[in-house]
Amino acid sequence: MEGHTACQGFSGLFREGAGGYAFAMNALEAGRGERPRFERLSQSAGARRGRLTTSHGEVATPAFMPVATAASVKSLTQKQVDELGAEILLSNTYHLMLRPGADRVAALGGLHRFMSWTKPVLTDSGGFQVASLSALRRVEDEGVTFRSHLDGSLHSLTPERAVEIQEKLGSDVAMVLDECLLYPSERGEVRAAAARSLDWAARSKKVRSRPDQALFGIVQGGSFTDLRRENARALVDLGFDGYGVGGLAVGEPKEMMREMTAVSTAELPEDRARYLMGVGTPVDILESVALGIDMFDCVLPTRNARNGTLFTGLGKIAIKNARYASDESPLDPGCRCYTCSTFSRAYLRHLFVAREMTAATLNTIHNLHFYLDLMRRVRLSIEEDRFSAFLAASRERLDDSAA
Amino acid sequence: MEGHTACQGFSGLFREGAGGYAFAMNALEAGRGERPRFERLSQSAGARRGRLTTSHGEVATPAFMPVATAASVKSLTQKQVDELGAEILLSNTYHLMLRPGADRVAALGGLHRFMSWTKPVLTDSGGFQVASLSALRRVEDEGVTFRSHLDGSLHSLTPERAVEIQEKLGSDVAMVLDECLLYPSERGEVRAAAARSLDWAARSKKVRSRPDQALFGIVQGGSFTDLRRENARALVDLGFDGYGVGGLAVGEPKEMMREMTAVSTAELPEDRARYLMGVGTPVDILESVALGIDMFDCVLPTRNARNGTLFTGLGKIAIKNARYASDESPLDPGCRCYTCSTFSRAYLRHLFVAREMTAATLNTIHNLHFYLDLMRRVRLSIEEDRFSAFLAASRERLDDSAA
Numbered sequence: 001m002e003g004h005t006a007c008q009g010f011s012g013l014f015r016e017g018a019g020g021y022a023f024a025m026n027a028l029e030a031g032r033g034e035r036p037r038f039e040r041l042s043q044s045a046g047a048r049r050g051r052l053t054t055s056h057g058e059v060a061t062p063a064f065m066p067v068a069t070a071a072s073v074k075s076l077t078q079k080q081v082d083e084l085g086a087e088i089l090l091s092n093t094y095h096l097m098l099r100p101g102a103d104r105v106a107a108l109g110g111l112h113r114f115m116s117w118t119k120p121v122l123t124d125s126g127g128f129q130v131a132s133l134s135a136l137r138r139v140e141d142e143g144v145t146f147r148s149h150l151d152g153s154l155h156s157l158t159p160e161r162a163v164e165i166q167e168k169l170g171s172d173v174a175m176v177l178d179e180c181l182l183y184p185s186e187r188g189e190v191r192a193a194a195a196r197s198l199d200w201a202a203r204s205k206k207v208r209s210r211p212d213q214a215l216f217g218i219v220q221g222g223s224f225t226d227l228r229r230e231n232a233r234a235l236v237d238l239g240f241d242g243y244g245v246g247g248l249a250v251g252e253p254k255e256m257m258r259e260m261t262a263v264s265t266a267e268l269p270e271d272r273a274r275y276l277m278g279v280g281t282p283v284d285i286l287e288s289v290a291l292g293i294d295m296f297d298c299v300l301p302t303r304n305a306r307n308g309t310l311f312t313g314l315g316k317i318a319i320k321n322a323r324y325a326s327d328e329s330p331l332d333p334g335c336r337c338y339t340c341s342t343f344s345r346a347y348l349r350h351l352f353v354a355r356e357m358t359a360a361t362l363n364t365i366h367n368l369h370f371y372l373d374l375m376r377r378v379r380l381s382i383e384e385d386r387f388s389a390f391l392a393a394s395r396e397r398l399d400d401s402a403a
Numbered sequence: 404m405e406g407h408t409a410c411q412g413f414s415g416l417f418r419e420g421a422g423g424y425a426f427a428m429n430a431l432e433a434g435r436g437e438r439p440r441f442e443r444l445s446q447s448a449g450a451r452r453g454r455l456t457t458s459h460g461e462v463a464t465p466a467f468m469p470v471a472t473a474a475s476v477k478s479l480t481q482k483q484v485d486e487l488g489a490e491i492l493l494s495n496t497y498h499l500m501l502r503p504g505a506d507r508v509a510a511l512g513g514l515h516r517f518m519s520w521t522k523p524v525l526t527d528s529g530g531f532q533v534a535s536l537s538a539l540r541r542v543e544d545e546g547v548t549f550r551s552h553l554d555g556s557l558h559s560l561t562p563e564r565a566v567e568i569q570e571k572l573g574s575d576v577a578m579v580l581d582e583c584l585l586y587p588s589e590r591g592e593v594r595a596a597a598a599r600s601l602d603w604a605a606r607s608k609k610v611r612s613r614p615d616q617a618l619f620g621i622v623q624g625g626s627f628t629d630l631r632r633e634n635a636r637a638l639v640d641l642g643f644d645g646y647g648v649g650g651l652a653v654g655e656p657k658e659m660m661r662e663m664t665a666v667s668t669a670e671l672p673e674d675r676a677r678y679l680m681g682v683g684t685p686v687d688i689l690e691s692v693a694l695g696i697d698m699f700d701c702v703l704p705t706r707n708a709r710n711g712t713l714f715t716g717l718g719k720i721a722i723k724n725a726r727y728a729s730d731e732s733p734l735d736p737g738c739r740c741y742t743c744s745t746f747s748r749a750y751l752r753h754l755f756v757a758r759e760m761t762a763a764t765l766n767t768i769h770n771l772h773f774y775l776d777l778m779r780r781v782r783l784s785i786e787e788d789r790f791s792a793f794l795a796a797s798r799e800r801l802d803d804s805a806a
Binding site for chain 1: 729760
């Protein structure tokens, strides 16, 4: 192995040039291309098999987007994420505007180049994080002012500024700023937040300028069928490249989440991608695919991995459990990921109990593989027009609790 | 990329068999082979180019052994360690006897199988960790009793027990239990500890039984030339498969460390491997190679990586420094590791400042590559009989501080 280096087999962004090292930017400069477009390829029951084409590559849908909050999928290298077959990542405007800052990312060539990820990226607008993480938040018609959860510094985010930041980041898909409410909220509050979010969406569309970036509107309206329907219709009248379904998975019952998802997608055009934001468990995802959702993101696989909760075809496993201390079987006998094909439950338990950082890495590889493999099987079942049977079988098999 | 899984391209220890998954143990069962043997292949000035052949593969020397204290190189997967070209790892008897326990590792097929590492492993005896980590240590002629740093439980380690544990772990090279003193220590204490260590070495040799494991004696004698010389001679009279040089890098001046290393190696047979325990900085390693040392281990590259201190051909870098916030050059322009060929200093600083776990991984990949690549160049310079020039040039170029 002498002379063997770790970088072989992965096309790094630095290459040796005539005068030393220089960025090999071909793959990234291709980012200056056309606006991402969505095609629906086939359908099975309510589930859609589609393709999002961006200048950074294609995304087969239904797709799960691993969360790279601060431009990194926690505990993994980009090479590991790539090897897992992820086709698109989600990153956060809120986190990146605070650290390292949108102007810095722009000066460093944009988010793809900054994090050396050549495939598509979707950026959330920051609305949800402002609501859930920041202190002293004040929402007005103009926008939102808040204090950073990092250092208490004062910041403001308007719909226009959220677009500007995301254009600087250079994500393939940007989300409009919206006002997120938790469940339960009063009808009057929800109506006002939905109206404000609609106004912000219109302002966002007006100022967007980047020709290679899609801008998605976000359906709000909480748990009120009429408000949500009305909001979706008005948003579609404005016209966006795709649509997020927002304000769900914020504490409401599962049945309500599904009903509100159905009410939202019923109003959305067939030829645009639909993204259910922040969802969810494997069953949540399958049920939402049945309702016509194309894209998902959730911290569940990555956060659970770090907490030692692992998804398997036979239900969830808490790897710290003493019963695994001498268990030399793989974590999930049906799984072909690096973790399951290489290590025993006993070793994974040891790493977790010993607080070795590699525990987080191996667990994250497995949980993300579980999610990405589930999506692959979902897509195949739609292509073969047997999604309903796949859903019914999966409902029985999968454990639907979050942790 | 659909359907692509993370485990392709790496021969996992689990393979799909007729009735499901089963361990593919060919590579590991080969461990039941002959005792590791060392050959000196060439020499340049005092530096030796050699080869340690074990039933888990060959190790080109001079070699650096990355530290896998608790059966894991912190923040890396075994695949990443393998891709870096590491040919042998060091693991710790002290840590493994406490957690998960030697009997458990043995029941799980031994250390190689437990951690899915098919190349050689050297295990330290635990003497140094008992001295530096445990509480309420009591050293007697019989052995040492101590309380675990994990839970305060009472344990004892005798020379016989240290051999037994390491035979259960099944490492390729086992170390005798020794009594380690810090610097400075009184001559009388050092003399007594050296005599006791010699007695323990004799008892270790008497009880060792595993035919596929080398047992190394450890030269003690602190900073006293005559004691160290006398101890080395007596140890060689006992006769071991290889020799550790211990009790150094424990606070003594660099000049003294080098003198004591020289005094020790002068007494050791040419046809046995010499291992300088716990050393050191890149310059320490080069200077010690010049004195005839073949093997090294040190936490410096991995611990410094987690602290954000990175070795480069131009000196050390503290990556958190604000000067790197917009620096889009690679960490070390001369380095070909995955980290340097893929990411900018600005991104590495961002990950470190944001406390992303991936910072530790990328930094560890780089620092270990730096050490392993240094050893590769050391070996080449010996093969080409230009080690003295290599050493002189490196002395000027490399920064010799520990952090």
